[in-house]
Amino acid sequence: EAGVTQSPTHLIKTRGQQATLRCSPISGHTSVYWYQQALGLGLQFLLWYDEGEERNRGNFPPRFSGRQFPNYSSELNVNALELEDSALYLCASSLGILAKNIQYFGAGTRLSVL
Amino acid sequence: GESVGLHLPTLSVQEGDNSIINCAYSNSASDYFIWYKQESGKGPQFIIDIRSNMDKRQGQRVTVLLNKTVKHLSLQIAATQPGDSAVYFCAEYDAGGTSYGKLTFGQGTILTVHP
Known part of the structure; x- marks a missing residue:
């Protein structure tokens, strides 16, 4: 059974641009969560989607x-990127x-x- | 506010020894406590959880102890192996209020196992 899959693996952007990150949950899971892990910091809760x-x-x-689609996959969007969004x-x-x-x-x- | 912290940022052990990773928490309302293992380049991997009304829970080679009196959580790994080398995070889950759905993570402990 496939686990949680995320794409892309790496993403390079410049300040002010927008980034879109994608996630497919484990089959049968309806809740998706997003966390940020900045260098030297623990995981910080961002968002939770369900149904x-x-x-x-x-x-x-x-x-x-972000948003969650009918197939339970999810997108995280970060607008107006700042240097400290690197994580x-x-x-x-x-x-x-x-x-x-x-x-x-x-x-x-x-x-x-x- | 809520916080989960660790007493020791690093732990070095010899292969075959038992490891104990500690965690202090401050939210007495947390319903669950969870341990995760994160290897380099990977996402956190669920190890074991314990409900707040329990004192001890055992898994395969791991035991989690919860002391609510002093708000302390520990993860014991028996017969530590080189493959156990990773960063270990404790996390807490409070089902109430604004924390709904959110795991609050500690900063992590780096476990290094020497062959």
Whole structure:
């Protein structure tokens, strides 16, 4: 069974550009979560989607946004990129409302903002 | 606010020894505590979780202990192997309020296993 898959593996952008990151959850999982892992820092919660709806978001500015598609895959969009947005962006999935505590992670997208 | 922290940032052990990784937390309302392992270039891998009403839970070669009195969590790895070398994160989950759906992670402990 395939795990959580993320694309692209690496993404290089310049300041002010927009980045789009993609995530496919484990088959059967309806919840998708996004986390930011900046160098030297722990994972910071960004967004949670379930059944196509945004359920919660972390302390990030509105230029971080996303969506979840009917097949439960998800996109994370980061607008007006800043240098400090450089980080590993991790997507996780879970079975849904009743299993939020066990989240399975993908390998991440490394975003570099120059 | 909520925070999960680790006592030691690095831990070096010999192959075959037992490893103990510690974690302090501050949110007494957390419902679950989870341990993840992150190897270089990979995403965090779920190891084991423990519900807040439990004191101990065992898995394959791992044991998690929860001491709610002092808000302390530990992960014990038996017969540590070189493949156990990684960064270990503790995380907490609070199902209430603004934390709904969110895992709060500690900073991580680097475990190095020497052959």
